[in-house]
Structure formats: C-alpha cells, structure tokens
Amino acid sequence: MIRLYVTADLGPxxxxxxxxxxxxxxxxVMRLKVGDELLVFNGRDGEWRASVAELLKKGVILRAEAPARPQTPIPDLELVQALVKKARVETIVEKAAELGARRVRLVTTRRTQLDHIRLDRLDAIAEEAAEQTGRLDVPEIVAPQKLDALLDGxxxxxxxMFCDETGGEPVMTALRGAPQGPWAILIGPEGGFAPEEREQLRALPFAVAVSLGPRVLRADTAAIAALTLWQAAIGDWNPG
Known part of the structure; x- marks a missing residue:
C-alpha cells in the first residue's frame, strides 16, 4: 500500500x-480515485489508514480513518557527515534514512571539497526513503556548519563514534557493552581528516576512535558500514 509522509496532525x-x-x-502516477486507500504518517501521531476524500483542480484531500501503527521511538542516533560530492551526499542521506538515523548533520572540515547542496532536495530524499522503508518518522537534515563549531557546542x-581512516579500536570491540543512550557517528571528507582535527577528536572525552577495517572506504560506503554496525551492536537491530 502507498505510504505518504504528511505534516498535518493525524486523528480520526x-x-x-x-x-x-x-x-x-x-x-x-498511482491513479488513485475517491475512496482509494493509503497510509499516512507525520512522525508524531503514528501511522494512519486514510482514503482519498476529494479530487480538486489542484491537489487532493485525504481523510484519516483509523490508526494502523502507534508512534514508536527509534534509537537516538545522528550521522555527522563531512560534505563530499553532491551525488554521494544524496546517497548518504538516503541510506541514513533507510538505516534508522534520527538526524543527519552536515559539516565542513579542513579538507572538505565544497559542492552545491540543496537542503530541500535532501529533505525530499529523506522523506521518500522513510515512506519506502516503513519508518514512522523522517530524519532531520541539518544545514552544514564548521566541524569546530559543532564540537564547541x-x-x-x-x-x-569517530571513524578514523588511520586506525582505531575495531568498531565491534568498541561498541561491545557500550551504553545505548544518544550517539553520533562522524564520517570524514574524501581527503580524510587533517592531523590537527584527528588530534582534537581523539582528545574529546565523549569520543571513541574506531576503525572500519583494513581498507580505506569512500565516504558513502563508510557511512553505510558504520550505521549498519552500530545498529547491529547496540541499535534496533539488536533484540538484546
């Protein structure tokens, strides 16, 4: 059944x-007519069965009919992603939504290769991924800011979880027995972190430097791998 993300409040x-x-x-595209059913969600009121109530000259009106699933919390996981090429950023946002990230924060670093980023486009990608994967919310996409400013606040x-391409504790070892609570995963730019950034990150008391294995991964691959491993270790893929 079609799922649609909406911003309106949902109720009978x-x-x-x-x-x-x-x-x-x-x-x-889907050729819905009056009376046809679909599912709607807004990230607050759960998922609702709805139907097409009116076809207007410009737009349609849907009517919420009955709850289908209650709103449930997801792990408090953020992805902090250094800006990379536009196409890769779009892939990262899509996969972060599919893999259950609550928020994607974009940052610039010393070696960031700036590219034009459209936040409205990224929001649309996140919404579509949420609709397709069955999640009941849409991850927030936060406008780029400097890494230093992000860490200061x-x-x-x-x-x-700082994914350091130069090496660190094996990620599954680092996460074994780690508290669930709020987490973030940091993925660097295509050129990697500058030495002074790496030193700054390793000195933070709340940060843990991890290795994603023996191969150097592209930013989008690293983000997917890190999100997957976190979810498997202490996220909602782990029933324990």
Whole structure:
C-alpha cells in the first residue's frame, strides 16, 4: 500500500492536504480515485489508514480513518557527515534514512571539497526513503556548519563514534557493552581528516576512535558500514 509522509496532525476524521507534488504523484502516477486507500504518517501521531476524500483542480484531500501503527521511538542516533560530492551526499542521506538515523548533520572540515547542496532536495530524499522503508518518522537534515563549531557546542552526554581512516579500536570491540543512550557517528571528507582535527577528536572525552577495517572506504560506503554496525551492536537491530 502507498505510504505518504504528511505534516498535518493525524486523528480520526482529520482532513489532510498533501503538497501539490504529492497530489500529482497520487493522481497521475498511482491513479488513485475517491475512496482509494493509503497510509499516512507525520512522525508524531503514528501511522494512519486514510482514503482519498476529494479530487480538486489542484491537489487532493485525504481523510484519516483509523490508526494502523502507534508512534514508536527509534534509537537516538545522528550521522555527522563531512560534505563530499553532491551525488554521494544524496546517497548518504538516503541510506541514513533507510538505516534508522534520527538526524543527519552536515559539516565542513579542513579538507572538505565544497559542492552545491540543496537542503530541500535532501529533505525530499529523506522523506521518500522513510515512506519506502516503513519508518514512522523522517530524519532531520541539518544545514552544514564548521566541524569546530559543532564540537564547541557538543552535548557531552552524546557519545561520538569517530571513524578514523588511520586506525582505531575495531568498531565491534568498541561498541561491545557500550551504553545505548544518544550517539553520533562522524564520517570524514574524501581527503580524510587533517592531523590537527584527528588530534582534537581523539582528545574529546565523549569520543571513541574506531576503525572500519583494513581498507580505506569512500565516504558513502563508510557511512553505510558504520550505521549498519552500530545498529547491529547496540541499535534496533539488536533484540538484546
């Protein structure tokens, strides 16, 4: 069944007006008609069964009918990603949404290769991935900021898994027995972290430097691998 992310509040009988792009998708691509059913979610009120109530000249009106799934919490996991080429950033956002990251923070570093980033495009990618994977929320995409500024304002209660391409503790060893709580995963730029950045990160009391194995990974591969391993070790892939 079609799933659609909406921003409106959901409850019995609630009228929901999707965006024009969403309306076109429902009527022109999926050919929905009045009375046809779909699922909607907003990241707050769980998932609801809805139906097409009205077809307008511009857009449609949906009607929420009954709850399908209650809102459930997901692990408090952020991905902190140094900017890389646009296509790779888009892949990273898509896979972060699929793998259950709550938030993606974009940062610039000494060796960042700047490329034009459209946050609205990344938001749309995250929404589509959430719709396809069955999650009940959409990860937040945070505008780029300098790594130094991010670390200066860091909440020390959030552990930081720093993926260091020069080496570190094996990631599964580092996560064995680690507290669940709030975490973040930091992935560097295509040129790697500068020595002074690496030294700064290793000195942070809330950070743990880990190795993702014997091979140097591209940023998108590293992000996927790190998210997967974290979820398997202490995230929602681990029933223990």
């Amino acid at each position: 009988g609630a009228a929901v007006a999707p965006t024009l792009d969403q309306s076109r998708y429902l009527t022109q 860091w909440d020390p209660a959030r552990r930081l």
